Structures are given as C-alpha cells and as structure tokens.
Amino acid sequence: MDTLRGIAVSSGVAIGPALTLDRQGMQIRSLYVPSQRIPEEIERLDRCLSELSNEIASNAQVVSEKVGPEVATIFEAHRRMICDPHLRSMVVERIEKRGCSVEFAVRSVLQKYASFFRGMENSHFRDRAEDMLDIERQILARLAGDRAPIEEIDREVIVLAHDLTPTQTVSFDPKFVKGIVTEAGGQTSHTAIIAGALEIPAIVGIGRFPESLEHDQTVIVDGNHGVMIIAPDEPMLHRYRTSVRDFQRFKESLGKLRDLPAETTDGCRVTLSANIEFPEEAKHALERGAEGIGLYRTEFLYLNSKSAAPSEEEQYEAYAAVLKTVGPDRPVIFRTLDLGADKPHQDGASAENNPVLGLRSIRLALKNLPMFKTQLRALLRASVLGDARIMFPLISTLMEFKRARMVLADVMEDLQELGIPFRKDLPVGMMMEVPSAAVMADRFARHVDFFSIGTNDLIQYTLAVDRTNETVASLFNASDPAVIRLLREIIKAANRHGVDCSLCGEMSGDPIYTPLLLGLGLRQFSVAPHNIPEIKKIIRSVSLEDAKRVAGRVLRLDSASEITSFLRDRTRRVVPEFVDEMD
C-alpha cells in the first residue's frame, strides 16, 4: 500500500483499476495479454522494430550528409540494437511464455540490459545503459502509435497521467472515468477545473507515480483530501468503499436537503448530528448538513496508533482538528475510550471468557487511569477550541459515572495548576447502553448533562444476544418491545429533567424507526454522515402528531415482527423509496 498526497481539486472518492496514460494521452496497455492476443503482440513488435529501423536508417542518412559519417555511426549502432536478433528473441520469449504485453516485454528486457551495463567497470560499456534506455523509449514511443486513444475508454477506470490537456479531460466520460490523478498541475489547472465541472474526483500535482505502479492496479482517489492510495489493503478499501457509497448518496440528496432544517411538517424542530470516527469525516458531516458531531468515536486513534497508546499530543491534534472544522457554534461530543470487547485493545488484557461482559470501555479506562487521564487532558486542552462535550461509554451504575467524573475533575485540577486553559463548564454526559442504567435513567438524569443512547449495546444487553454470533444474530432486533420500552423510559426521564438526549446507535440511521423515535419524544438524532439526508427527509415528511400515533400504536404491540412490519408500512406511506430500497 502506497499513499501519495497532492492537491485535491475535485471532491469525491473513487476506487478502481489504474489506467495509465502517456504524454500523448494514449492508453498504456496492460502488463499481460490473453493468450489469443499473443500473435498480435508479436506482430506489433516486428512491425514496430522494422519501422523504427527504417526511420533510424533514414535519419542516419541525413545526419551522415550533414554532419559526417562518423556521427551517423552512432545512429547505426542504435539501429543495430533495435534490430538485434537477441533483443527480439528475448522479447518474444517473454510475450510467448509469460504472456507479457509488447510494452512490458520490451521494457523488462531493455531494463535488464541497462542494469547489466550499468554494473560494468569500464565506463565505455557502462554508458551503454543509456543507449538501452534510449532505445527503450524509442520502441515504446513507436508502439504508442497503435495504442488505443483515451476516447476509447469503455470500462470504469481511474485515469493516471503526467498531465492532461483540456481536450483530453473534456473527452472523459464520467461514466467510465471515475477518478483522475495527475503528476503535474495545480489548483487552477485545466484538469482541476474540468474535473470539478464533470464531478470526477481528482487530485493534481501529486508528483511522480512510483515505478512500482502497475497498470490495472487498484487505486483509491480521495478527492476530498488529495490522497491517492495505491494497492490499498482490505481495511482501507472497506473504509473507502463506505465513503464511495456515502458520496453517491450525498450527491443525490444533498443539494435539496442540506440547508433545510430537520423539522416535521407541523414544525417540530429536531437536531440532526453526525457520528464520526476519523477527524476527516467532520467536514463531510457538515457538508451533509450535520448540526454537530453527536458521537466522535475516539478509539480509532488507539487502534491506529503506532505505539501502544497515542500520545496526548497526537490525541490533542485529532480533537483540535475536529473542533476547528466544526466551529464554535456546533457541539462535538467526544466519547472517551470504548475499547475492549469487539474493539480489542493492543495491550490486550488477558483473554476473557466473556469479553462483552468483561473489562471493557469505561471499566477499562477506570482500571487504566494513566491512559484515561492522558485522553482527558488532551480533550480538555482542545475544549477551548469549540463546543466540546465529553461522554463516558458503557456506564452501568451511578457510582461508575461519578468515578469517571472524579477522574475528570482531577485532570481539570492538574491543568488548572499548570495554568493550561480548558473549558470548565464543559458538559459531561454518558452513553445509555446498559439496561441497568436505562432502568435508572431518571436518577442518572439528575447527575449528567446529557444522554446518548447507544442502541447496539443496549439491544445486545437487553436481549442477551451477541449479534456477532451468527447462530443468534437473528434475535438481535431493535424492534423488540422490551428495547422500545427502555428507549421510552430513557427519553421520558431525560425530557422530564431537561437533559439533552440523543440516539446515536444504528437505529437512528434507519428510516423505519424515525417516526417512532420522534413519537417517543426524541429530538436529537446522531447518524452516520451518509444517513443524514435520508433521515432529514423522513423527519421533514412526517408530522409530530402522526409520529405520536405511531409510537402509541407500537407500544401496544407484542412482538418485534409486528412492530417491524407496522413501522415499515408507516415509513413506506411517507417516503416509499426508503422502504422499497430496503426490500
């Protein structure tokens, strides 16, 4: 995996096979050819060599007449190299036996000769390496004559080129050209402007592509950040695939919805925030109209850090970046370390029989105070940059919350002594994701500044179902009436005590639950950035009155399946495409 950075000139993300264009804008063929194309490749080789030989001979003639026969012999030597029977047979062998394309075969043979000569002691012979490279260039340039021009791109590719002319760029069909990366160029280059207009993700000025870059190799073009990744590994691919989907949805729905409020048809205003994991996502979230970051999962830093745990500085940088991006007027809720269970911590506490019920999340943090305090220090230091809020995960008892808060108070005291500024009034909340806490929500509400409901864990603990366990995963169901009752209690307690309550689990990003949650009194949703337009659309399509009726009805139903089908039906009536799309 290779990561190159350039200038992001056209936003979006694309993943696809690399298509390398030469300076004439011709496609460079792939490294290997199918066996039925082998005779054709050899024909191309012979035609190329003989044309080249004739051309050099006539050049040699001209040179000989103008400058003298001595100089012409240099041309003659080149011509003989090009016509060399061994060069041909080595190239042919690579084509026939290994299925190489002519270009690749010529290249590999001449590079081999070049490095052989380069290794010689006598400088006269060592300099022949240059001759090899020169004839390689000549042969490849000649072969380019019968390459397909770029107009013939007829499959999805990422175009890589040294630079592109406006004519070339305009000729790209966005249906096939999914991304563009050029070695040269700047913010205002033609490539940049045209790619932007065509909405093709593009990066310019990335510098020389590595020699190892192969044709058809998978590359990722991240036009949002100016990052190109060659031969990405699986996690990286996964991350970007999500991002590609994200971008497509974003493009489709954003235009209309971004600047409209998340408001029901009868004027009930809802706050729609985003869940993020990487600092870079904050910008995307805002572009989609997020009113804040409802959940910033800080584990990512720990899972990606080179050392066992990220330094305070490393964390500060990430937190500061998010706060700066989001600005002072929108909240960012930082969830402290939620390691353990499905997110193994590298320090790997000894294997547990039942990690989901084990030393994870806030429990791990409270056992590992230096690590916890480092994070809190970084968070507090960054808090002056915006509306930062801190949230503790997996709180199961009030005592636990108080202990975590005490640790925070300790860190605040330390910072104060050192004269390091931080926001003293920063809101401190908790995840509502353990049934014991949900049941006691009204008590918690007197001690916390906000709740954020984490439905993934709440469902898992309420229903005693490990959803990563295939054999029982089907029992994991957000529609379960027990889960919905718990949600109602949490939301009710929060509203009664005037405590902010949002829902940041996957449930909040699923449009079938939106009317129900509104009807239960939820006014803050935090969803993955790509879900924002969808959820906003459904919020804007229902009335609070209807939503309350939905909730009332659901609370009277007995089973998850009844609830699911009822909710689907209701959502289908409001925004049919959401439900159809899911079927």
Add this chain to the structure above:
Amino acid sequence: MAANVNGDAQGPTPVRVDANHYRSQVVIVNSMGLHARPASLFVERANCFESNVTIQKGSDEVDGKSILQLLSLSAEEGTALVLETRGPDAEAASISLSQLVASGFDEMDGDSVAPSSP
C-alpha cells in the same frame, strides 16, 4: 596473450576446423575496446555473411551478429577473443571479421574490406 597479434590489417590467419567451420584468435587493439561503434561495425560485417558467427571471451560465448551480446562481453583493449564461423562462407567471414578486429575498426573504411563472394 594471443600469439598472433600483429596489428596488421590483414589479420590473423583463420584455422580451418572443417570445410564449413573456421576459427581464429583475435585481440582488441583499439583503445576504447569493443564498444558501440566497433560492435556495430562488426555486426554489420557479420551480417554480410550467411555463416553463424560466435565470439568467445574466456568461457563466455556470444552471437557475433548481436550487438547487444557483443557489448555485453565488455571486451576492452587487449582482450583476446576467439572468433568462430560456421556455414557455407565460413572462411571468408572469418578472414573478413578477423581483419576488422585486427585493424582496430576505426581505421577501416567499410567498403574497402567488403567481402568478396566466397
């Protein structure tokens, strides 16, 4: 060192192995060795003959009609080479090519040493 270094444009006398196989020992006398231009001239000359031409330097043997292989010998001034020709015009090829090497290439005018028909 080769016994028949004579700097004479006539070159060493090839040894007849059989009717279609001649062998001669030659030494590179030009100061730059068998670099691109001499090698090119050599190949040009070798290609005038039907016979196969091989050059040996120590244990390396290369095709005398391949400039790349000749260059790969890295034959500097003073290097002794064994030149073998096999084919219907092996004798003429052997004489002509030996002369070319012995003359130090650069002094030679291609036309004046054009081979006569065998």
